[in-house]
Amino acid sequence: MSSTRDIDKLIEMMARLPGLGPRSARRAVLQMIRKRGQLLAPLADQMAKVAASARECLNCGNIGTEDVCDICRSEKRATGEICVVQDVSDLWAMERGGAFSGRYHVLGGTLSALDDIGPEDIRIPQLVARINNEGVTEIILALNATVDGQTTAHYIADQLEGRVRITSLAQGVPIGGELDYLDDGTISAALKARRSI
Amino acid sequence: MEWRDQGILLSARKHGETAAIIEVFTETHGRTAGIVRGGISRKIAPVLQPGNQVDVTWRARTEDQLGTYTVEPIRSRSAALSDRIALAGLNATTSLLRFSLPEREAHHPLYIRSVTLMDLLAHPAAFPLAYLRWELALLEELGFGLDLTRCAVTGDMDDLAYVSPRSGRAVSTAGAGEWAPKLLPLPQCLLGQGPVIDTEILDGFQLTGYFLEHHLAKSFGDKPLPESRARFLDLLKRQTPAP
Numbered sequence: 167m168s169s170t171r172d173i174d175k176l177i178e179m180m181a182r183l184p185g186l187g188p189r190s191a192r193r194a195v196l197q198m199i200r201k202r203g204q205l206l207a208p209l210a211d212q213m214a215k216v217a218a219s220a221r222e223c224l225n226c227g228n229i230g231t232e233d234v235c236d237i238c239r240s241e242k243r244a245t246g247e248i249c250v251v252q253d254v255s256d257l258w259a260m261e262r263g264g265a266f267s268g269r270y271h272v273l274g275g276t277l278s279a280l281d282d283i284g285p286e287d288i289r290i291p292q293l294v295a296r297i298n299n300e301g302v303t304e305i306i307l308a309l310n311a312t313v314d315g316q317t318t319a320h321y322i323a324d325q326l327e328g329r330v331r332i333t334s335l336a337q338g339v340p341i342g343g344e345l346d347y348l349d350d351g352t353i354s355a356a357l358k359a360r361r362s363i
Numbered sequence: 364m365e366w367r368d369q370g371i372l373l374s375a376r377k378h379g380e381t382a383a384i385i386e387v388f389t390e391t392h393g394r395t396a397g398i399v400r401g402g403i404s405r406k407i408a409p410v411l412q413p414g415n416q417v418d419v420t421w422r423a424r425t426e427d428q429l430g431t432y433t434v435e436p437i438r439s440r441s442a443a444l445s446d447r448i449a450l451a452g453l454n455a456t457t458s459l460l461r462f463s464l465p466e467r468e469a470h471h472p473l474y475i476r477s478v479t480l481m482d483l484l485a486h487p488a489a490f491p492l493a494y495l496r497w498e499l500a501l502l503e504e505l506g507f508g509l510d511l512t513r514c515a516v517t518g519d520m521d522d523l524a525y526v527s528p529r530s531g532r533a534v535s536t537a538g539a540g541e542w543a544p545k546l547l548p549l550p551q552c553l554l555g556q557g558p559v560i561d562t563e564i565l566d567g568f569q570l571t572g573y574f575l576e577h578h579l580a581k582s583f584g585d586k587p588l589p590e591s592r593a594r595f596l597d598l599l600k601r602q603t604p605a606p
Contacts, residue, residue: 184380185380279454279457279458279589279590279591280374280376280461281376282590284590311441311444312408312412313412313413313414313444313450313453313454316444316445316450317450317451317454320447320450320451321594323447324447324598349409349410349436349439349441350436350438350439350441351409351412351439351440351441351442351444352409352441354441354442355441355442355444355445358445
């Protein structure tokens, strides 16, 4: 039996993480072993804790360590606005910006003809239930500007029509963007959404 | 192996961390799949949206390999993203093409019709009838075409009112006789007669839907038709005033 079997196994598992390959996983594992006290042991402890406690928020689908996440528990975030996002990573991106002070709803995917994902496979029924229970006044659809993302946005808007105000994120020139490098779809969306200055 | 062609992008799905596998309905090589290296990058992802018109170069060591694509945009159809009916129409078109076209088999007439249809996405008033005619063209291209030129019973070219569900041939009112209840109604808009009425277009979809489901899909082992077609028709129905 190889004496490095466990280490090889760790490298193999690390290499499956996004952004890492076998080489970078090997480097990371070597670094952790060299700094066993400061890095490896605390990391192993923390991973064990997260493995035991990480779960989806029962209300919005965010990931946290309790049944209901901090955002859903906070009374300050009960503004009547719910921002609908595709994935937890999108929620985290919105929170990084700090521009939104309401609550979220994570769909966990988008409608997709290709992958045979229908409305029942994503958290749309839960969103409808929240509108009834939380006194929601506005739904902000922050879904990707892709065919699947916008198909989902239109479907949700269709389901909620007349019940609540529905808005979606603007599309146009990104900050720091140069017109010359934009695709023609973005330019035409930006032109449609032009405003007086 | 290497070829260059133009086509309509039908689908793109993530492959690994950075690549995408796309399917393109090309003019001279038919529906062909391939890998795009770096296909999920911020630069290329907007180009790889279904419905976009693209210029592609396909390379592989042997003909039967999956191959790799390099893709250049020709025309974006992202304007459809903001219109729910246009977007549903785009989804229905690309899904049906993926559903029905054999791989790597050229279908030039259908390709030309498909490009024209995609360009009509920007004209919501004209799109539903164009889509209906496109479904007829799709059936014809795949060997299930309807013959709406003359009555299958009497040979008359006038008063055509039905289609035989078995043969796909038109039948006149006189020719139908007591068989009329068993025949499918033929909307006059498919004969190019009179003004186009929205409810007739919906009747037309019943007709094409029957042949897509009972003839085309049956030939694929009774696979269900793509859900996106039903969604498109549902949206059209909801916006069509009752007669």
